[in-house]
Structure formats: C-alpha cells, structure tokens
Amino acid sequence: xxxxxxxxxxxxxxxxxxxxxxxxxxxxxxxxxxxxxxxxxxxxxxxxxxxxxxxxxxxxxxxxxxxxxxxxxxxxxxxxxxxxxxxxxxxxxxxxxxxxxxxxxxxxxxxxxxxxxxxxxxxxxxxxxxxxxxxxxxxxxxxxxxxxxxxxxxxxxxxxxxxxxxxxxxxxxxxxxxxxxxxxxxxxxxxxxxxxxxxxxxxxxxxxxxxxxxxxxxxxxxxxxxxxxxxxxxxxxxxxxxxxxxxxxxxxxxxxxxxxxxxxxxxxxxxxxxxxxxxxxxxxxxxxxxxxxxxxxxxxxxxxxxxxxxxxxxxxxxxxxxxxxxxxxxxxxxxxxxxxxxxxxxxxxxxxxxxxxxxxxxxxxxxxxxxxx
Amino acid sequence: xxxxxxxxxxxxxxxxxxxxxxxxxxxxxxxxxxxxxxxxxxxxxxxxxxxxxxxxxxxxxxxxxxxxxxxxxxxxxxxxxxxxxxxxxxxxxxxxxxxxxxxxxxxxxxxxxxxxxxxxxxxxxxxxxxxxxxxxxxxxxxxxxxxxxxxxxxxxxxxxxxxxxxxxxxxxxxxxxxxxxxxxxxxxxxxxxxxxxxxxxxxxxxxxxxxxxxxxxxxxxxxxxxxxxxxxxxxxxxxxxxxxxxxxxxxxxxxxxxxxxxxxxxxxxxxxxxxxxxxxxxxxxxxxxxxxxxxxxxxxxxxxxxxxxxxxxxxxxxxxxxxxxxxxxxxxxxxxxxxxxxxxxxxxxxxxxxxxxxxxxxxxxxxxxxxx
Numbered sequence: 001x002x003x004x005x006x007x008x009x010x011x012x013x014x015x016x017x018x019x020x021x022x023x024x025x026x027x028x029x030x031x032x033x034x035x036x037x038x039x040x041x042x043x044x045x046x047x048x049x050x051x052x053x054x055x056x057x058x059x060x061x062x063x064x065x066x067x068x069x070x071x072x073x074x075x076x077x078x079x080x081x082x083x084x085x086x087x088x089x090x091x092x093x094x095x096x097x098x099x100x101x102x103x104x105x106x107x108x109x110x111x112x113x114x115x116x117x118x119x120x121x122x123x124x125x126x127x128x129x130x131x132x133x134x135x136x137x138x139x140x141x142x143x144x145x146x147x148x149x150x151x152x153x154x155x156x157x158x159x160x161x162x163x164x165x166x167x168x169x170x171x172x173x174x175x176x177x178x179x180x181x182x183x184x185x186x187x188x189x190x191x192x193x194x195x196x197x198x199x200x201x202x203x204x205x206x207x208x209x210x211x212x213x214x215x216x217x218x219x220x221x222x223x224x225x226x227x228x229x230x231x232x233x234x235x236x237x238x239x240x241x242x243x244x245x246x247x248x249x250x251x252x253x254x255x256x257x258x259x260x261x262x263x264x265x266x267x268x269x270x271x272x273x274x275x276x277x278x279x280x281x282x283x284x285x286x287x288x289x290x291x292x293x294x295x296x297x298x299x300x301x302x303x304x305x306x307x308x309x310x311x312x313x314x315x316x317x318x319x320x321x322x323x324x325x326x327x328x329x330x331x332x333x334x335x336x337x338x339x340x341x342x343x344x345x346x347x348x349x350x351x352x353x354x355x356x357x358x359x360x361x362x363x364x365x366x367x368x369x370x371x372x373x
Numbered sequence: 374x375x376x377x378x379x380x381x382x383x384x385x386x387x388x389x390x391x392x393x394x395x396x397x398x399x400x401x402x403x404x405x406x407x408x409x410x411x412x413x414x415x416x417x418x419x420x421x422x423x424x425x426x427x428x429x430x431x432x433x434x435x436x437x438x439x440x441x442x443x444x445x446x447x448x449x450x451x452x453x454x455x456x457x458x459x460x461x462x463x464x465x466x467x468x469x470x471x472x473x474x475x476x477x478x479x480x481x482x483x484x485x486x487x488x489x490x491x492x493x494x495x496x497x498x499x500x501x502x503x504x505x506x507x508x509x510x511x512x513x514x515x516x517x518x519x520x521x522x523x524x525x526x527x528x529x530x531x532x533x534x535x536x537x538x539x540x541x542x543x544x545x546x547x548x549x550x551x552x553x554x555x556x557x558x559x560x561x562x563x564x565x566x567x568x569x570x571x572x573x574x575x576x577x578x579x580x581x582x583x584x585x586x587x588x589x590x591x592x593x594x595x596x597x598x599x600x601x602x603x604x605x606x607x608x609x610x611x612x613x614x615x616x617x618x619x620x621x622x623x624x625x626x627x628x629x630x631x632x633x634x635x636x637x638x639x640x641x642x643x644x645x646x647x648x649x650x651x652x653x654x655x656x657x658x659x660x661x662x663x664x665x666x667x668x669x670x671x672x673x674x675x676x677x678x679x680x681x682x683x684x685x686x687x688x689x690x691x692x693x694x695x696x697x698x699x700x701x702x703x704x705x706x707x708x709x710x711x712x713x714x715x716x717x718x719x720x721x722x723x724x725x726x727x728x729x730x731x732x733x734x735x736x737x738x739x740x741x742x743x744x745x
Contacts, residue, residue: 040488049719224497299729352740355389356600357427360740365718 069122069196076121076256077185079194087191091118092184100148100179103218104233105308107181108151113238113308114259115185116159120240121255121311123195123247124187127161127240133182135169140178148179159238161185195247197266198273200254200314204342206278207320209242209311209327210235210335211286212263216305217294226297231290237309242332246311249326250319256312264303264350265363266312272348280340280361282354304364314342386599395604396431402611409435410614411563412607413702415443415552416570417730418598424739426600438607441556442700443570445520445547446472446728448652453545454478455682457517460543460674461491463681466509468494468502469517470524472728473545475721480685483517499524499531499542506540515674519545522576525663526637529644532665532672543674546663548647549573550585555658556702557589564702566592566610571602571625576641578633579623590619597625644669653724654697688722690715696723699732706733713737 043053054074062071068087069079077091095111105113112130119127132152136145156162200206218232239257246252254274256266263285271278287295287302295302309332315323320338327333352361385391403410414420420440423429432438442448455478461467467483474495475484487493492512496502499516506514514537518528525546532542553567569582574595582593592613596606606624613620623629643666650662665673674680693711698704706712706725716722718734725731729738 352427354425354427355387356392357430359424359427359430362738362740365737 068192068194073196073198075197076118077124079122079189079196081191082188083191085191087189087194089119089122089124089187089189089194090184091115091122092182093118094180094182096177096180097219098177098223100144102222102234104215105236106148106151107179108148109155110236110308111181111183112152112155112159112161113236115183116155116161116238116240117257117308117311119185119187120238120243121195121197121257122187123189123193123243123252123255125240125244125247127159127185127187129164129186130156130161131182131184132163132166133168134166135171135176135180135182137173137176137178138170139173145179148181152181155238159240161238195252195255197254197256197270200270200274200276200342202276202342202344203317204253204314205317205320205338206267206280206340206342207246207313207315207324207327208263208285208337208339209239209246209313209333210307210309211288211291212258212307212310213287213291213295213302213305215308216262217291217298217300217302220298220300220305221294224298226294228290228294228297231288232294235307235309237332239309239311239332242327242330243311243313245326245330245333246313246315246323250323251316252313252323253316254314258307258310258312260306261363262301262303262305262307263312264301264361267350267361268348268363270312270314271350274342275347277343277346277348278340278350279343279345280350280352282352284337284339286335286337301364303361317341386597386601388601391601392431392604395601395608398608399436399604399611400433402608402615403433403435406611406615409437410565410611411702412436412438412566412568412610413441413553413556413564414438414568414570414596415441415549415556416568416573417444417447417728417732417735418572419443419568419570419596419603420732420735421729421739422598422600422603424735428600428603432607436607436611438568439702439705440700440732441564441567441702442552442652442655444700444725444728444730444732445524445545446470446476447696447700447724447731448547448552448655449473449476449519449545449724450651450653451477451479451687452651452682453543454482455480456675456680457483457515457543458486458491459680459682460515460678461486461493462489463678464492465513465515465678466492466494466505467515467517467543468496468505470497470519471495472730473517473519475718475727476724477688477691477721477727479687499528503531503536503540506537510537510539513539513541513678515541515543515678517543517545519547521547521549521570522573522641525645526576526634526641529640530637532644532669533640536672541672541674541677542665544645544662544664546645547650547652548661548663549577550581551652551658551661553582553585553593554589555652555655557585557591559701561703564591565614566594568603568606568610569593569595571595571597571629574623574625574629574633576634576637578631578638579621579629580631581633582621586619586621592618592620592622594622594624595629597628652700654694655700690722694723696725696733699725706736709733 067080081087093114100107214235258266327336350361483493502516579595594606594610609622645663646666647660649659670676695709721727725733
C-alpha cells in the first residue's frame with residue numbers, strides 16, 4: 001500500500017467535483033496564489049485548502065449568471081430558470097478511483113450514479129441527458145474500457161438516463177492513471193420546486209436513506225489489502241427513484257448525498273449554510289455491522305467517509321413519518337431512519353448524542369490515514 | 374472490537390445503562406472526596422475514546438481528566454524526523470506508520486519529502502516494511518519506527534526473525550514509564566492519580582507501575598478503552614483518592630496480567646535498550662527512548678548510513694505552539710491560538726495535531742471540549 005492517497009479520493013469522498021467543498025470563508029477570495037504555490041494532495045482533500053482553491057480558481061472568476069442556484073452556492077448542481085414554469089438543473093463531476101473495479105461497483109457505475117444523484121439532490125429526479133467524457137491512458141486494454149462503459153449503460157438503465165453526447169481522449173502512458181471519466185447531467189424541475197441544500201429550518205427532521213460508510217470503508221479496506229470476509233461492498237447506485245418516492249410523500253426541504261467527507265461533512269455543510277443547529281442520535285444512524293467493525297480496525301469513522309448510494313434529507317416534521325415509510329417501501333431505502341432534527345441552538349454546528357454523552361460532530365480534515373494503535 | 378455478528382450497541386462494554394450507573398458512582402465518590410480531582414491519562418487511545426463517546430460531558434463537574442505525554446508520535450523530536458527525511462531524500466525507501474507521515478521535521482515532513490519525489494510508504498506494521506525489503510532487494514528499506522512498547526515489541530519480533538539485509542530500522546520508539554515520571558516530577562504538578570494505558574500494559578504487565586506508585590505516592594489504575602472500561606477505571610482511581618491511598622489496580626483484567634507478555638518483553642529487551650532523549654516540547658529525559666542494542670547494530674539505520682541531516686529553518690510558528698504544555702497536562706488544545714487555525718491536520722505546526730494519538734488532532738476530530 002504505497003500510495004494511500006493518490007487517487008484515494010473516491011473512497012474518502014474526495015472527488016474533483018467543484019460543486020461541493022466545505023465552507024468557503026470570506027477571507028479566501030482568491031487572488032492569493034503566488035507563482036511558487038503548487039497544488040498538493042491537501043487541495044483535493046475537501047478541507048479548508050480545497051475550499052480556498054475552489055474559490056480562487058472558480059467561484060471568484062465566474063460571476064453568477066441569472067440563476068436560482070449558482071456556482072457560489074456550492075450546491076450539488078446549478079438551477080437556472082428557462083421559462084416561467086421550468087428551471088434547468090446542471091451538474092458535473094470527474095471521477096478517478098483506484099482500483100477501477102471494486103467490490104460493489106466500478107468507475108463507470110460511479111460516474112453515472114454520482115451525476116444522476118447530484119441532479120436528484122437538486123430535485124431533478126428524471127435526468128434529461130448525460131454526457132460522458134473518457135480520458136484513457138495508452139496501453140489500457142480495450143476490454144477494460146468496454147467493461148466500464150457497459151457498466152455505465154447498465155447504471156443509466158437503472159436510473160432511466162441516457163448518455164446523449166460524449167468525448168474520448170487518449171493520453172500517453174504515464175500521463176494519466178488508466179482512466180478518468182467526466183459526466184455532466186441535465187435535468188428539469190418545475191420552477192421554484194428545486195431543493196437547495198440550505199433549505200432546512202428549525203423543527204425539520206433529518207432522514208438518512210440507508211447505511212452509511214459502505215463505499216469509503218469498503219474501498220479503503222480493499223486498497224489497504226484487508227480482507228474482512230467479503231461482507232463489505234460499495235453502495236454505489238443511482239438514488240433518483242428513492243428521492244422521487246420521498247418527494248412524493250412529503251415536503252423535503254433540503255437534500256445532500258454524503259459523498260466526499262461523508263455524513264459528518266454534509267450535516268455540517270447543511271447546518272452552516274442554513275444557519276441552524278443539527279442534533280443527531282448516533283445510535284439511530286444506520287451503519288452495517290461489517291462497516292462498523294472494519295472502521296474500528298482501520299481507525300476510520302464510518303461517518304467520515306463517502307457513501308455513493310445514500311441521501312441525507314431534511315423533511316418537514318409533520319411529513320417525516322410519511323417520507324420515512326415511503327423510503328422504506330423501496331428496495332434501496334429499507335434501512336432508512338430518522339436520525340436527528342434541526343434545532344435553534346449551536347448554530348452552524350452538529351451535536352452528536354453518542355448514547356453516553358454529547359459531543360460535536362466535526363467534518364473530517366483531509367486524507368484519512370491508518371492508525372498505529 | 375465488535376465482531377461482524379454483533380453491532381456496537383450490543384457490546385457489553387458499550388452499554389449506556391452501565392455507563393449511567395458508573396457515572397452515578399463517580400458522582401457519589403466526588404461528593405465523598407469533597408474537592409476537585411485531577412486525573413491524568415497517558416494514552417491517545419484513552420483520549421480518543423473519551424472524546425469519541427462524549428464522556429467528558431457526563432463526568433462530574435469537579436473531575437478533570439486530562440491527557441499527558443501519552444502520544445509517542447507527538448513527543449518525537451524534530452531531528453528524528455529530519456533523519457528519516459534525509460534517508461528518504463538520499464534514495465532509501467522509508468516506510469512508516471500513517472501517524473508519522475505528516476509529523477513536521479525542522480523544515481519538512483515525510484509527506485513533504487514524498488510530494489517532492491522521495492519514496493515514502495505508509496505501512497501498518499514492521500513486518501509489512503520487512504516485506505517491502507524482501508520484494509525489492511535492490512533498494513535499502515528503512516522502517517521509521519515509532520510507538521511505545523505496544524509497537525516496539527512487534528518491531529523487535531521482526532528484527533529477531535532474520536529480516537532481509539537491505540532492511541533497517543530508524544528507531545523513534547519511546548518507553549512508557551518516563552511519560553508518567555516526567556509529569557510526577559514537575560514542580561507544579563497537580564495530578565491526583567494516573568489512568569495507565571491498557572494496551573502497553575498487555576506487554577509490560579501492570580506490575581511495572583509498582584515502583585512508580587511507591588516512589589511518587591500517587592495511585593495508578595490500568596484501564597481499557599471502551600467507555601465502560603474507562604468509567605470503571607475512574608471509579609477505582611477515585612476510591613484510592615478518597616481513601617488517600619497510593620494504590621495500584623488493574624481495571625483491564627481481560628487483557629492485562631501482572632507479568633505481562635514475558636516472551637514479548639524478552640524479545641524487546643533483547644533488541645532494544647533505553648537511552649536518554651529529547652521529548653518534543655518537554656525535556657531531555659533519561660531512559661526515555663528505545664534504540665537498537667549492540668547485537669542488532671547491523672540493522673540500525675543510524676549505524677548503517679551516514680545520515681546527512683540538513684534540517685533547514687524551522688517554521689517560526691513553532692515558537693507559538695504550546696504542544697509542550699498540552700502534553701504536560703497544563704493546557705487544553707483550545708487554549709492554543711494556532712488550534713484549528715494555522716495548525717490543522719492537513720498543515721500541522723505541532724505533532725499533537727498530526728497523530729490520531731495526539732490531543733489536538735483528537736479534539737479537532739471529535740469536537741473538542743464539550744461545552745454542551
């Protein structure tokens with residue numbers, strides 16, 4: 001395990017998705033980069049350095065167009081009105097992952113699911129079109145690329161999506177690591193019916209749609225060469241059907257998929273964007289036995305690593321049970337649970353009741369490294 | 374450790390009801406003592422569990438539990454890291470635990486060296502480092518070893534089992550007993566009792582602490598790492614304090630014996646010997662570091678290589694770092710002006726922010742002192 005972090009990214013949830021990225025503080029408005037500064041792993045690790053980079057290279061340079069949700073919102077996608085009744089949702093995500101094929105999925109399934117899910121997080125549960133750009137290292141077996149794109153096709157079928165345009169580039173051997181995929185998604189929502197990640201308010205209940213930590217813990221343990229008996233697998237899957245069921249059943253006020261930085265990160269983002277506090281019951285959060293055990297062995301918290309097939313949603317209190325029932329009626333939502341609520345206290349922070357005492361749940365900082373004891 | 378068959382909430386050592394009973398007992402004991410009590414533990418894993426389970430939020434108000442110099446990575450001196458960086462920059466494969474990867478040297482950490490092209494690898498064990506040496510016989514593979522007896526014994530086992538000739542060890546191993554002695558000898562120390570680290574005691578045996586208890590007239594209880602283990606050990610310690618007794622108790626009986634793991638101890642003392650060393654931010658301490666004995670000198674990276682250390686200039690921020698006070702139990706991380714601002718796990722100033730065993734990292738990871 002010589003390279004714990006090079007593309008350790010999808011496991012710990014660090015993708016190259018510019019639409020999320022922690023809190024961007026006001027000081028980090030971006031002209032502060034000097035000639036001798038270079039990009040390091042820390043800039044891709046989802047912490048404050050990443051937020052600063054995103055602001056410096058992107059947000060500060062692209063003034064918001066006419067948008068209900070623009071780049072500066074750092075939400076899962078943008079929302080722009082196209083007429084009086086409709087808005088278009090656009091999201092994009094680049095995917096690199098080691099290994100390309102992992103337990104429970106592969107980079108193709110990840111690339112489609114990630115983008116379909118980002119559309120769904122904005123309320124666009126019926127993807128209109130997807131793009132697919134492949135950047136391939138010379139020397140990669142053609143069969144590998146075909147297996148990946150076949151997996152993309154299957155994931156599209158599952159999500160009711162289609163790839164309508166794309167691009168293929170080949171780079172020299174050593175110029176890129178095997179394969180990178182960018183997917184962009186487009187969807188339509190009724191005007192004003194999009195779901196921002198900052199829409200939660202005091203009293204809302206928080207629902208998690210399935211067990212957390214599966215993707216990150218499975219990939220980390222696979223990459224580190226730990227065999228926990230085959231019980232671990234990535235949860236990568238499109239969840240637009242799940243989201244549609246929830247939105248039909250009640251008022252979903254905010255949504256996020258806990259990819260990079262896991263549940264801990266998205267809850268903190270939601271709390272700080274909405275200027276509210278969040279209380280979470282640790283024991284109510286679904287975590288599978290194998291993930292819990294492997295997390296302890298690895299010294300890594302399941303709440304801190306990526307999920308790729310789970311949604312965190314805030315739901316109006318009176319609708320919470322109905323939404324929960326609707327989720328549990330779907331095959332992907334059997335483990336759904338109400339895990340906490342939005343409170344008028346500790347603004348911008350998440351407090352975890354561990355069953356013993358209470359503590360703040362903080363977002364993980366950077367690369368997850370194994371512990372010595 | 375939960376097995377796959379049972380979830381965490383079924384574990385007897387994570388039973389919230391038992392925790393509540395023990396907390397009530399702590400309240401009663403504190404009432405009987407009638408004055409504030411300061412307990413020090415000397416183990417990052419204890420701090421982890423205390424922070425992770427939010428235990429400070431349920432302890433009696435007058436009972437303060439603070440971490441002392443119990444993080445072997447944190448007390449690693451910058452020149453020790455400089456040696457590892459120099460070896461990596463000279464072309465050796467340097468293998469080390471994840472905890473050590475980002476620990477700042479004077480100018481660079483191993484992570485910095487790797488970003489600049491050096492071959493630095495993170496491993497889980499000494500044997501994994503030896504395997505690299507076996508797989509790559511043309512490379513010199515140096516294991517930059519850290520940890521107390523818990524990891525020193527496995528390092529010794531690898532050295533004693535005839536590793537490849539291209540394998541060597543740069544030891545930054547530390548020895549547990551000095552960690553408590555340093556604090557007990559500080560003139561302004563205010564520790565009423567020590568919670569000793571259960572996993573190191575698995576190797577050393579709890580008998581190791583007998584001399585300490587009598588010499589410093591301070592009670593010691595060896596404790597495990599589940600919430601119930603810690604709360605139970607604290608009740609034992611408060612009983613000693615209430616009775617004004619410098620006692621020694623083993624509250625981790627399912628793992629720790631009086632003698633410890635005798636073969637592991639024998640192997641360790643065959644391979645290592647103690648020497649004085651500078652613990653970062655604390656002091657030069659006699660018998661605090663473990664170095665390779667003469668019998669194993671041929672595997673000692675310090676003997677094999679002429680290590681050309683060019684430490685460069687230290688980050689001026691290190692002057693403001695209060696890791697020393699934090700490790701001495703005199704300050705909490707949030708009293709440091711750098712905490713969570715200039716000093717983060719990604720860009721640490723002091724080693725306490727790097728290791729999962731470090732107080733600052735743990736506080737940042739688990740939300741710090743609960744004012745809840």
